[in-house]
Amino acid sequence: MSERYQQYFSANRDHHLNELKELLAIPSISALSEHKGDMQRASQWIADSLKKAGMDNVQIMPTKGHPVVYGEWLKAEGKPTVLIYGHYDVQPVDPMELWDSPPFEAVIRDEKIYARGSSDDKGQVLMHIKALEAILHNEGTLPLNFKFCIEGEEEIASPHLAEFVEEHKDLLAANVLVISDTPMLEKGRPAICTGLRGLCGLQIDVKGAKSDLHSGLYGGAVQNPIHALVHILDTMRNPDGQITVEGFYDKVVPVSESEREEYRALGIDEERIRQELGVPAFFGEKGYSLLERTWIRPTLEINGIYGGFQGEGIKTVLPAEAHAKVTCRLVPDQNPDEILELIRKHVEKHTPPGVTVSVSFFDRGRPFSTPIDHPAIQAAGRAYEKVYGVPVAYNRMGGSIPVVETMGRILDTPVVLMGFALPSENFHAPNEHFHLENFDKGLLTLCEYWFELERSLS
Structure with missing residues (x-):
């Protein structure tokens, strides 16, 4: 399967990157009222992309703030349903003088695409759309049923999403919720996030x-x-x-010694990180490592x-x-x-x-955590390992994505956090960028995942 899809994505790479540049050119800054029109443009762009990919019942659904884009493909009779969440809004770009190129004019340098929203989260949202488009093109069908919920307020803490999800629980009902809005461990080392503070x-x-x-x-x-x-x-x-x-x-809740041992086995170089940050020493609770202080405390x-x-x-x-x-x-x-x-x-x-x-x-x-041994998470790990050729890391994140816990709780569904960004990609900062290596491999990983997940849940 991989070789056929590699050829497909290679042949369509320039087209996909041009589409990404179009999306990145829309200054969909949810925090600034003067960009309300741009939020509408971005939601329409996502809706049009879902339709072109083959999704049905595509809707731009109003909230008390910016709209949610919904789409679905429900023709895999008797198969489980996956809900894919993402967001089309981006952070403000200040300070402008620190950008090496205009934040809404995407440029590619050294196999990285630079623009606001490139890694957080437009690049990853588009990857999900293009992966399903590729499967439909090559197979004529999808291995599972799919729904999309792409919102426009994540960067302002999703103030209206909980109400939206409560009102549309039946529409959004799924067996698994998949989100790509978290980083890998480091270059070449994919990670599945199993907990957020x-x-x-x-x-x-x-x-x-x-x-x-x-x-x-x-x-x-x-x-x-x-x-x-x-x-x-x-x-x-x-x-x-x-x-x-x-x-x-x-x-x-105390973390088990076995989980702490898994973190130690990741081999994170604390001294290298200290030097990169430019601090004379780390500080924190005694008895805990850098990862533990930032992930589980x-x-x-x-x-x-x-x-x-x-x-x-x-x-x-x-x-x-x-x-x-x-x-x-x-x-x-x-x-x-x-x-x-x-x-x-x-x-x-x-x-x-x-x-x-x-x-x-x-x-x-609220904080979020999910068991590592869930079949949907293990399937994601196998998909990463097939494409990247290395064992996947199961980690936690020190940051907070409140929508993860909110949607998982309201919809009563397991959440799989499989991101393709890197921690060094300057999301929320000037010169945000996305490594195209992970754009390419991420598309293949997602395609692998949907077939792995179908086998795991059948």
Whole structure:
């Protein structure tokens, strides 16, 4: 099967890359209202591509935000159904001056395609469409039934997708949910992600006097909101990196020693990573490796802190207020709402006299994990190994994709995270790119996977 499909994809490579360039030229930035028209254009482009590939019942379905594109092929009677999820929206491109080429004019350099959305997630979405198109062209049919759910709000935390999925559970019902929006371990080393950390965020606002005060007249007699904020934040973590918020770790599910051994066997070069990051040393909970700290342990991080005079030189004031933004990455079975409430109580308990403090809650998403031994995941591993010629790695990710847990829970279906991007491809940053080696091999892997999955689930 592989040789025939290799010939097909080789013959159609330029055509497929030109189509990808068309899609990448649409500045579908979901976070910016001025791009609402571009979001419509991108959704229409995806819908047209699904139709050309042979999908039926293709719809651009409205939500309270940007639309969802749906399509299906349900002619494999008696066979299981796969739901493929992806997103057509992209991150903003700032700072523009750091791009080596215009972010929405895709260029190929050194067998990498550079443009916003090339790896996250337009390139991977198009691969799914083209893989099924290839199978239909070569076989006249598909080994399984397929549905597509391609949304336009992933980069703004999918605020309307849960409601959409709840309303359309029957339409989206499937035996397996497959998502390609995660990275491989490194070049030449494919990985299937079996766990994602959850997320919750908050802002702490500390207020003192009704206005800034002269530090000579009132310094030492009036509480300084910045000092108060620093004190509050400092009580949240000890020098060993452990989080000291009461109850924070209570529901953390311990990871088995066998899984930790699998991570050690990956042979990650921590010293190389340290040098690449330019840090003098790593920091974190004692007793855990770099991978464990970023994959299986929860965090509490200060993402921003501000207040008082920010200009050149010195201004001798006691600021009237100070602010901090804090996020936590969560692991099974931590509940983001419960964690936020624990932090709010901690802030109240440790607020010094002389200031008032308020806490506002922001983004939240539940952690996700899935068993490695599920037949759908093992089939994905075999497909990777056939094409890449190396054993697949089963890993977790430190990042958060709330939609994964949301869709898996609402639809009550196993989730397979098989991505083809590389961690070094600058997604969310200037000069985002996608290695065409993985575009080529990814198409073959997906074709292999659908036949492997049909055999595994039959």
